[in-house]
Amino acid sequence: MKPTHKLLFVLCPMLVVGFIYYSSWKLRLQVWGLKPQSAAAETTVGLTKGAEVKRITESAAAETTVGLTKGAEVKRITELGTDIPVGRIVGSVYDKQGFLLQLDTKLPPELAYKYGNLSEGLCKPGYAAAKMTAIYPKFMKPAPMFLDRNFKRLAKVSNYLPPFGFRTQERIIDSILTATKNYGLGEALDSLNCKRCIIVGNGGILFNKSLGPRIDDYDVVVRLNQAPVSGYRKDVGTKTTIRITYPEGAIQKIDSYEKDSLFVFSAFKPLDFKWLRQMVFKEKLRGTEGFWKSVAHYVPREPTEIRILNPYFIQEAAFQFIGLPFNNGLMGKGNIPTLGTVAITMALHNCDEVAVAGFGYDINTPYAPLHYWESVKMSAIKESWTHNIAKEKEFLRKLVKANIITDLTNGI
Numbered sequence: 004m005k006p007t008h009k010l011l012f013v014l015c016p017m018l019v020v021g022f023i024y025y026s027s028w029k030l031r032l033q034v035w036g037l038k039p040q041s042a043a044a045e046t047t048v049g050l051t052k053g054a055e056v057k058r059i060t061e062s063a064a065a066e067t068t069v070g071l072t073k074g075a076e077v078k079r080i081t082e083l084g085t086d087i088p089v090g091r092i093v094g095s096v097y098d099k100q101g102f103l104l105q106l107d108t109k110l111p112p113e114l115a116y117k118y119g120n121l122s123e124g125l126c127k128p129g130y131a132a133a134k135m136t137a138i139y140p141k142f143m144k145p146a147p148m149f150l151d152r153n154f155k156r157l158a159k160v161s162n163y164l165p166p167f168g169f170r171t172q173e174r175i176i177d178s179i180l181t182a183t184k185n186y187g188l189g190e191a192l193d194s195l196n197c198k199r200c201i202i203v204g205n206g207g208i209l210f211n212k213s214l215g216p217r218i219d220d221y222d223v224v225v226r227l228n229q230a231p232v233s234g235y236r237k238d239v240g241t242k243t244t245i246r247i248t249y250p251e252g253a254i255q256k257i258d259s260y261e262k263d264s265l266f267v268f269s270a271f272k273p274l275d276f277k278w279l280r281q282m283v284f285k286e287k288l289r290g291t292e293g294f295w296k297s298v299a300h301y302v303p304r305e306p307t308e309i310r311i312l313n314p315y316f317i318q319e320a321a322f323q324f325i326g327l328p329f330n331n332g333l334m335g336k337g338n339i340p341t342l343g344t345v346a347i348t349m350a351l352h353n354c355d356e357v358a359v360a361g362f363g364y365d366i367n368t369p370y371a372p373l374h375y376w377e378s379v380k381m382s383a384i385k386e387s388w389t390h391n392i393a394k395e396k397e398f399l400r401k402l403v404k405a406n407i408i409t410d411l412t413n414g415i
């Protein structure tokens with residue numbers, strides 16, 4: 004053997020052994036993750052192609068971000084608890100409807116500063132909308148309470164049929180608005196720089212609570228359908244600023260109408276606009292087949308005391324706030340919000356502070372009457388085809404929990 008051959012004969016096995024040793028050292032590094040973290044994560048993904056490992060590295064990356072960024076945002080996220088997978092954090096701050104999961108938030112600092120010098124109990128300008136935006140960033144305050152002569156510019160409602168819009172009813176609305184001539188609450192209320200509104204629901208929970216004086220304290224008192232005042236003043240107050248009504252809910256006894264309130268019409272079907280036109284123009288009522296119960300034949304109100312509620316509040320309550328089935332934007336099973344929730348939605352856009360009374364029921368009095376003015380008991384509630392009371396209550400609970408609305412009767 005030549006000396007060069009001998010050298011090669013020795014070198015080859017050494018090279019092979021050396022290579023094997025080097026490789027195994029590198030492998031151990033990879034397995035135990037001794038390299039810098041970000042590289043290790045990449046290597047792991049490279050070696051094992053399973054989805055399992057990929058998810059692990061993603062969650063590890065998310066953890067790193069939480070550790071690095073100390074901002075309040077991240078801190079709040081981590082406080083959310085263990086039931087939310089760390090890797091999905093960013094999408095989980097809001098619920099399906101777009102509301103913050105962590106609702107009992109304090110006043111944002113800029114609001115705390117703004118209201119800091121107001122004495123206790125004074126109306127806080129912009130409060131309801133600001134708090135609403137804090138827990139529901141999609142909220143856009145501007146939405147007029149009533150339709151006016153420019154109603155066709157309201158893009159959000161012009162493409163929907165009633166109750167979610169006014170499509171097909173433009174001409175009839177035009178003729179009604181020409182007669183009503185007024186499109187606001189009246190000069191005194193419209194010029195207030197801070198309005199406190201209360202929506203008085205019809206629930207039996209109002210009965211015998213002597214809340215009348217507190218209700219009358221609000222600038223705007225909203226009542227619904229035929230809810231009576233006379234005979235119940237101690238509990239429900241004496242003032243009615245607006246009464247929101249659909250045809251089947253309208254007061255039928257002429258002398259039960261209050262003197263100084265606006266008759267605010269809320270349409271739930273195309274036929275309702277036809278009914279309103281007959282009421283406004285004091286025509287003889289014709290064509291009552293499409294109503295689900297008897298309707299008023301005469302509304303003792305001047306056209307100037309009649310308003311049309313912006314149907315946007317029905318649309319927004321149903322599809323954005325409560326999350327009822329969209330059904331191509333058409334009325335369908337269980338996708339109509341109750342009038343009370345529609346009124347609250349209206350107030351969020353048009354009042355600085357919002358309170359409610361007579362909503363929900365008191366679990367301590369299960370035999371309370373269904374309505375504050377009659378003796379039908381709670382147990383008479385039936386499954387409704389049009390409403391979804393449970394989902395609606397979920398929405399109202401969020402408003403109460405976040406202190407956006409004050410519930411005087413604690414029923415929500």
Ligand SMILES: *[C@@H]1O[C@H](CO)[C@@H](O)[C@H](O)[C@H]1NC(C)=O
Binds near residue numbers: 116117118119120
């Ligand atoms: C509140 O009052 C303090 C001191 O009186 C003043 O410095 C501050 O600017 C006031 N804040 C607002 C929002 O008016």
Ligand SMILES: *[C@@H]1O[C@H](CO)[C@@H](O)[C@H](O)[C@H]1NC(C)=O
Binds near residue numbers: 211
């Ligand atoms: C109403 O409440 C008072 C006490 O606040 C009570 O004495 C009275 O019995 C109640 N009336 C009814 C009808 O429940």
